[in-house]
Amino acid sequence: MSFGGYDLAAFAKAGSKESDVQWADIGANEAYWTMNAASAKFGASPLFTNNQMVILDNGMSLAMAPKATMMKFLITLRNQNNITCLPFPGAPVLPCKCTSEDYDKLPDLEFTIQKNKEGETTTISMPRQAYMKFAW
Numbered sequence: 001m002s003f004g005g006y007d008l009a010a011f012a013k014a015g016s017k018e019s020d021v022q023w024a025d026i027g028a029n030e031a032y033w034t035m036n037a038a039s040a041k042f043g044a045s046p047l048f049t050n051n052q053m054v055i056l057d058n059g060m061s062l063a064m065a066p067k068a069t070m071m072k073f074l075i076t077l078r079n080q081n082n083i084t085c086l087p088f089p090g091a092p093v094l095p096c097k098c099t100s101e102d103y104d105k106l107p108d109l110e111f112t113i114q115k116n117k118e119g120e121t122t123t124i125s126m127p128r129q130a131y132m133k134f135a136w
Contacts, residue, residue: 022122024115027053036114038121040069043107045076054111081106096132103134 027034034053085096106128
């Protein structure tokens with residue numbers, strides 16, 4: 001366990017430099033380590049454009065989103081990507097019906113993070129493998 005540091009060679013994409021590390025103030029949430037997001041989009045489609053807290057890389061095996069944002073994501077997934085997700089009684093996850101071709105075409109989720117009180121922002125991209133798992 002280490003406090004106050006990080007190891008680029010062990011935990012970052014190969015070839016990353018110190019200048020690639022992004023820092024952001026934490027949000028005001030006592031339950032989780034959060035950051036404030038100004039917006040998020042799925043491909044070219046905005047999911048929200050108001051301040052929402054996001055949790056990144058906290059070890060959760062499942063992610064959560066506000067209901068309105070999640071519904072917008074699911075509708076966009078269906079309308080623009082031909083992927084339908086419906087609740088299944090007793091399932092701990094939301095199963096989605098899609099082909100491997102449809103899955104391979106999924107865009108990144110992009111979060112515009114508010115880095116500080118001065119209003120600086122940075123964009124963090126989440127590839128499809130991080131928000132959806134394809135299972136045969």
